[in-house]
């Protein structure tokens with residue numbers, strides 16, 4: 001039995017591996033052990049979701065942001081063309097998505113103060129009213145507990161807020177002093193308590209990240225029990241303080257996807273745009289490593305080019321919602337089927 005087989009067996013028994021075991025499996029394991037790891041994660045995903053891949057229509061509705069995260073291409077200090085979609089435009093994106101078969105809309109944006117509670121609640125209620133059979137996911141950053149509460153009341157079902165790193169010191173190296181690790185964790189706890197299907201996540205290979213940090217991220221996921229986890233390699237963005245930092249590894253991202261899948265079989269785990277950008281066939285390889293969600297872009301054409309979280313962010317081809325047929329074909333090639341479904345986490349379907 002190889003070391004990888006032993007560790008996978010441990011994960012299958014629901015045991016959190018030792019630090020040395022995680023270091024091993026996330027390190028440069030032999031190719032055949034890596035294949036074994038991907039295969040095991042894939043089997044686990046199939047045991048819960050079959051060969052189904054859920055799709056989410058991503059609507060990047062504002063690139064205004066009050067924050068200045070050192071890694072991010074839409075941070076406050078970037079001189080980029082700023083835009084925000086009107087409610088009408090957002091609803092048009094949803095309509096287009098609905099007709100294509102999307103039953104989840106992800107409203108993602110910078111922390112844009114213009115979208116105060118009354119405006120955002122209005123938009124969420126409008127989507128809820130027009131698309132009663134769809135799930136609404138928000139990805140709008142840190143807000144007050146009261147804000148999260150009224151947005152939930154207005155009809156939001158899910159919330160993505162990547163924790164970015166589970167290590168407070170590392171968090172401080174990625175974010176300006178006015179942002180706090182404690183507040184981010186507090187937001188995540190509030191979201192979960194309010195009944196959102198909550199997603200956390202982190203970048204792989206972000207500057208200053210150590211193996212120890214990654215293991216802390218896994219431990220955090222293990223303990224927090226999120227409904228979703230978004231991970232993707234760090235990709236430098238021009239004009240940011242990290243523009244000359246090396247990009248994160250797609251291979252390590254794939255191994256992490258597998259380990260996360262094995263840790264939490266029923267998790268909603270996207271093969272992210274960053275993974276697709278960092279490696280050829282990144283998204284397909286993500287699915288083959290245990291991911292089960294893809295989030296094509298539904299944003300209007302001119303919004304897409306200005307929502308550059310990092311350089312060369314994909315927004316055409318299989319990335320674009322209008323090319324769903326192409327995505328379906330590439331999934332069919334590896335034996336997977338794109339489904340028109342809200343795609344809730346099995347843990348939440350009756351909850």
Ligand code: 5AD
Nearest residue numbers: 071072162233234235237274309310
């Ligand atoms: N590279 C990769 N991912 C990034 N994000 C922001 N900037 C980058 C980058 N340069 C991720 C963050 C954020 C999510 C919306 O995008 O993790 O939470």
